Amino acid sequence: MDTVTIGIVVFPGSNCDHDTEFAAASFSKTTTRMLWHKEHDLQGSDVVILPGGFSYGDYLRAGSIAKFSPIMQEVVAFARKGHPVLGICNGFQVLLECGLLEGALSRNRDKKFICRHMHVKVENNRTMFTSLYNESEVLNLPVAHGEGNYYAPKEMIDSLEEHDQIVFRYSDAEGSITEEANLNGSVSAIAGISNREKNVLGLMPHPERASEPLLGSNDGSRMFEGLIEHVLD
Numbered sequence: 001m002d003t004v005t006i007g008i009v010v011f012p013g014s015n016c017d018h019d020t021e022f023a024a025a026s027f028s029k030t031t032t033r034m035l036w037h038k039e040h041d042l043q044g045s046d047v048v049i050l051p052g053g054f055s056y057g058d059y060l061r062a063g064s065i066a067k068f069s070p071i072m073q074e075v076v077a078f079a080r081k082g083h084p085v086l087g088i089c090n091g092f093q094v095l096l097e098c099g100l101l102e103g104a105l106s107r108n109r110d111k112k113f114i115c116r117h118m119h120v121k122v123e124n125n126r127t128m129f130t131s132l133y134n135e136s137e138v139l140n141l142p143v144a145h146g147e148g149n150y151y152a153p154k155e156m157i158d159s160l161e162e163h164d165q166i167v168f169r170y171s172d173a174e175g176s177i178t179e180e181a182n183l184n185g186s187v188s189a190i191a192g193i194s195n196r197e198k199n200v201l202g203l204m205p206h207p208e209r210a211s212e213p214l215l216g217s218n219d220g221s222r223m224f225e226g227l228i229e230h231v232l233d
């Protein structure tokens with residue numbers, strides 16, 4: 001294989017689909033496909049990304065209606081076969097709602113929308129998404145969400161820990177996990193998790209909005225590069 005086809009799902013209300021396409025297409029050896037949510041065809045995608053936004057206006061609960069979009073049947077089957085699926089922000093919310101990832105996202109601790117850059121610590125660099133980061137590296141990534149407060153009961157958190165599924169945590173600039181750094185109040189300061197098999201990753205920060213220095217950070221690029229390298233390998 002000499003090119004990687006990256007499919008980006010477009011739900012009614014997605015608003016980071018084109019940013020994600022722009023970031024994905026900026027790497028050589030990639031082709032992008034926009035996948036309308038009503039379709040059943042992943043158009044030969046090697047990687048599927050569920051982008052950020054407000055699918056179905058976040059009605060009921062963010063991601064809960066998008067889960068019923070026809071294309072999600074294909075995305076779930078694709079993920080269950082071990083192919084890479086990345087959910088960014090609203091995409092993370094959809095992955096939780098459709099059961100590809102465990103836990104839930106509720107309203108931010110202060111009930112306010114948070115739109116700013118945050119520090120995020122790499123807790124597991126042994127995944128296809130994070131292989132180009134150093135273990136414990138602190139990234140500067142933007143967040144923009146109202147429902148980013150990750151919750152899971154203690155047994156689930158223990159099991160996520162045990163299986164190395166906690167991939168990112170909010171931290172301060174030095175990598176310390178503090179209450180102030182964990183702005184949305186997530187349990188265990190969780191910013192991103194994977195499934196047990198490590199081919200599905202969901203995270204609240206936006207790597208596509210940190211994909212070139214002009215955007216204030218380039219720290220998101222290596223997530224795309226790592227994935228592309230993994231597929232080409």
Ligand SMILES: NC(=O)CC[C@H](N)C(=O)O
Nearest residue numbers: 052053089090145146147
């Ligand atoms: N940037 C986004 O994906 C928006 C996230 C989301 N729908 C929320 O406000 O929680």
